[in-house]
Amino acid sequence: MGVRALLEVEVGQGSLAPTSVRRCLAWVALGGVAYGACMGSFGLRPLQCLISAIKTPLLISAGGLFCIPSFYVINNLLGLREDFGQALRGIASSQAAVAVCLASLGPITLVLYSGTDQYAFAKALNGVMFLFASLGGQIVLARNYRTLIQRNPRHRVALFAWLTLFWFVTIQLAWMLRPFIGQPNDPTTFLRADSWGNAYVEVWRTIVNSLR
Amino acid sequence: MNLLRTLDALLRGGYTDVEHIQDGKIQVPIRTLVRLAVLLGATYGLMMGLFALLSWDHTGAALLQMLSSMVKVPLLFLLTLLITFPSLYVLSALARTRLGAAQTARLLLVAITVDLALLASFGPILAFFTLSTDSYPFMKLLNVLIFAIAGLAGLTFLNRALRRWLGQTGAESHETGELEPAPAEAESKTPDAFHDSLIKKTVGLIEQRQSHLATQRTRRLIVGWCVLFGIVGSQMGWVLRPFLGDPDQPFELFRARSSNFLEAVFTALGRLLS
Incomplete structure (x- = not known):
């Protein structure tokens, strides 16, 4: 399955484009490693590059x-x-698409990194890329x-359930896996x-503290 | 393997679909259902007990807490059913569902098993948050949320099964009962197209009315069951606590009786948000 088939999702005769979960995972691994390496290159630390390349997929x-x-x-x-099965393949290919999109944005991140040494800018830039x-x-x-x-219109409910669950877990996961870029002055961990x-608790505390 | 196949069929609505209901019986082996409920509940209990294992200093006590959670989760549901069953059955009889006591028990057990299956399937998510969180109030509220979602799903399942059942028995009654004279009458008088269409219309209207009544009866019965089961269930959960285990307190099989479920939820919310 090429990138085009993955992103265009051509539909023929009422059935979905044939994708396999395994191939989607391969895309996630490839794209994730590629973008992670770019993301971790801020401050030019090879170890951070490697760490980010592992974390992103x-x-x-x-x-x-x-x-x-x-x-x-x-x-x-x-x-x-x-x-x-089809729903799962659809979800897997959407995650593969995230990885492919990220990988395609990698070079832009590299170019924009080269013009700055501000950590806050790097964080915001990656936020935008992930968005x-x-x-x-x-x-x-x-x-x-x-x-x-x-x-079957009930798939709408299933999709909503998936998105709720997925984001609820992924936000926490992203929090745990920090740092993705790494403050250049700190030791690389x-x-x-x-x-x-x-x-969620941290965000709530931040809001409360800022209001005090 | 057999249990898994039963669970699979159950989740697909295999035991509560039209073909199974047609012969006037909901055919699910009760023993299998109870076994499934215990297994699924224990799985979720294990995930709950993980919190104690990670946040307590004393591993032995934490393992005890884990074990007690594994027993308590299935117990919570089965005991609640046992206690509320007489009143639930009376309600169902009052609502004229034509469900026998054994049928009612099976239907409720099916709903509980679905509830527990969803709980168990949330297990990995709970485990993930347990691994990454040491906030006791957050974990408490997350569990309340998961139980609420699973309960809602079980309820939706029950609602659908009951509606199918009432629709089926309602249709049967009109086939065999009230409407039988109508076609005979039509034949004896003027069997013209107009008459036929009139009869069809009447049948259609009666069917509509019957399905409307079935919906209404289902709704009333479900609300009644829900209130009863909910009140007893939350109190039972309160009596059986702790499920998670407060990191600041020693292991206890049961806590001293004080306060109630709703108050505890609001206290946890207050602690989390302060």
Whole structure:
């Protein structure tokens, strides 16, 4: 399956484009490693490059893995068991699309890194890149789900459930896997010493503290 | 393997679909259902107990907490069903569902098993948050949320099964009962097209009315069941606590009776948000 087939999601005779989860995972690994290496190159530290290259595919795929059991049961309850394979392939290809989009943005990140040494700028830049890549993933997900929803409107509920679960877990995962870029002045570590916190609790505390 | 196949069929609505209901019976082996419920509940209990294992200093006590959570989660559901069953059955009889006691028990067990299956499937997510969080109030509220979602799903399942059942028995009654004279009458008088269409219209209207009544009865019954099961269930959960285990308190099989479920939820919210 090429990039074009992955992103365009050509639909023929009412069935989805043939994709396989394994191939999607391969895309996630490839694209994630490529972008992670670019992202970690801020401050030109090879070790950070390597760490980010490992973390990015994890970030893209691991959150989904935690949610698959619940998603499976929810699909069953909605009476969508027959379509579960296709739904899963749709989701896998949306994650592959995120990775491919990220990888395609990698060179831009490199160019923009070269003009700055501001850590805050690097963080914001990567935020924007991830935002764009997620949008790409969303588009592919919507395309994959269109046929499913046409077949049975209850797929809309399943999709909503997936997005809620996935983002709930992935936000926490992203928090745990920090730092992705790494403050150049600090020693390079795989995880932050204080990373075993809860993103939601932390965000709430930050809001409360700023209001005091 | 057999259990898994049963669970699979259950989740697909295999035991509560039209073909199974047609012969007037909901055929699910009760023993299998109970076994499944225990297994699924224990799985979720294991994930709950993980919090104690990670946040307590004393590993032995934490393992005990884990074990007690594994027993308590299935117990919570099965005990609640046992206690509320008489009143649930009376309600169902009052609503004229034509469900026998054994049928009602099976239907409720199916709903509980679906509930527990969803709980168990949330296990990995709970485990992930347990690994990364040491905030006790957050974990408490996350569990309340997961239980609420699973409960809602079980309820939706119950609602659908019950509606199918009532629709089926309602249709049967009109086939065999009230409407039988109508076609005979039509034949004896003027069997013209107009008459036929009139009869069809009447049948259609009666069917509509019947399905409307079925919906209404289902809704009333579900609300009644829900209130009863919910009140007893939350109290039962309160009696059986701790499920997670407060890191600041020693292991106890049961806590001293004080306060109630709702108050505890609001206290946890207050602690999390302060």
